[in-house]
Amino acid sequence: MSVNLYDVANELERAIRQSDDYTNLKSLYAAVNNDEGSKQLFERFRTLQMELQQKQMTGQEITEEEVQRAQQTVAIVQQDENIAKLMEAEQRMSMVIGELNKVIMKPLEELYAE
Amino acid sequence: MSVNLYDVANELERAIRQSDDYTNLKSLYAAVNNDEGSKQLFERFRTLQMELQQKQMTGQEITEEEVQRAQQTVAIVQQDENIAKLMEAEQRMSMVIGELNKVIMKPLEELYAE
Ligand SMILES: [Ca+2]
Ligand SMILES: [Ca+2]
Numbered sequence: 001m002s003v004n005l006y007d008v009a010n011e012l013e014r015a016i017r018q019s020d021d022y023t024n025l026k027s028l029y030a031a032v033n034n035d036e037g038s039k040q041l042f043e044r045f046r047t048l049q050m051e052l053q054q055k056q057m058t059g060q061e062i063t064e065e066e067v068q069r070a071q072q073t074v075a076i077v078q079q080d081e082n083i084a085k086l087m088e089a090e091q092r093m094s095m096v097i098g099e100l101n102k103v104i105m106k107p108l109e110e111l112y113a114e
Numbered sequence: 115m116s117v118n119l120y121d122v123a124n125e126l127e128r129a130i131r132q133s134d135d136y137t138n139l140k141s142l143y144a145a146v147n148n149d150e151g152s153k154q155l156f157e158r159f160r161t162l163q164m165e166l167q168q169k170q171m172t173g174q175e176i177t178e179e180e181v182q183r184a185q186q187t188v189a190i191v192q193q194d195e196n197i198a199k200l201m202e203a204e205q206r207m208s209m210v211i212g213e214l215n216k217v218i219m220k221p222l223e224e225l226y227a228e
Contacts, residue, residue: 005210008122008129009217015122016221029225093222096119100218103123104211107130111143 012100025093028086038082045077126214135207142200152196159191 016022032038048070055062077083130136146152162184169176191197 005126005129005133005214006217008126009214012119012122012126013217013220015119016218019119022221026225097218097222100119100123101215103120103127104130104214106127107136108207108211111140 016096016100019096021089021093021096025086025089028082028089032082032086035082038080041077041080042083042086045073045083048073130210130214133210135203135210139200139203139207142196142203146196146200149196152194155191155194156197156200159187159197162187 032042052062052066052070055066078087146156166176166180166184169180192201
C-alpha cells in the first residue's frame with residue numbers, strides 16, 4: 001500500500017472519531033454501560049444476537065423457538081430508552097460506514113463496468 | 115454524514131485512483147481487453163465465477179462437476195499471461211481495500227471492545 005493511501009485512510013479514521021455520529025454513539029454506549037439494568041439487558045441481547053449469527057454463519061438451523069425468543073428480546077430491549085437510543089445511533093453509524101465503503105469501492109466498480 | 119467525513123472519503127477515493135496498485139490494475143485490465151483471446155477467456159471465467167457466487171449466496175448446492183469445471187477454468191486462465199498478471203494485481207488491490215476497510219472500522223471495533 002502506498003504511504004499516501006495509508007495517510008488518507010488514517011485521516012478518514014480520525015474524521016470518523018470526530019464525527020457527531022460517532023461521538024454521539026460513544027456517549028449513548030456509555031449511558032447504557034452506566035445503567036446496571038440497561039447494561040445487563042443489552043449484554044443479554046448481544047449474546048443472543050451473536051449466538052444466532054454464529055449459527056447462521058456455520059449453516060446451523062435456527063429454530064422457530066429461537067426466532068421467537070429473539071423477537072421477544074428485541075421487543076423488551078426497545079422499551080429500554082438507553083438501549084433504544086443506542087440502537088438508533090448504531091444504525092445511523094453503520095449507514096455512514098456503508099456510504100464510506102461505497103465511496104472507496106467506486107474506483108474498482110468503475111473498472112469492471114467499463 | 116458530516117460534510118467533513120464525505121470530503122475525506124472522496125480524498126481517499128482519489129488516492130486509490132492515483133495509487134500504483136490501481137493504475138497498474140487498470141492497465142493490466144486494458145491489456146486483457148485488447149487481446150481477443152485473453153478477453154474471451156477472462157469473460158468465460160468471470161461468468162462461471164459469478165454463477166457459482168450466485169449459487170452460494172442463494173444457498174444452492176454446488177455440484178462436484180461444477181467444482182471441477184471451475185478448477186479447470188482457473189488452470190487454463192492462469193496459463194494466459196495477461197490474465198495471470200491481472201489476477202495477481204486484483205489480489206493485491208483487494209488486500210489494499212481490505213486494509214483500508216480495517217482502518218475505517220477501527221473506531222467502531224474499539225467502542226465495543228471497551
Ligand atoms: Ca435503568
Ligand atoms: Ca493472446
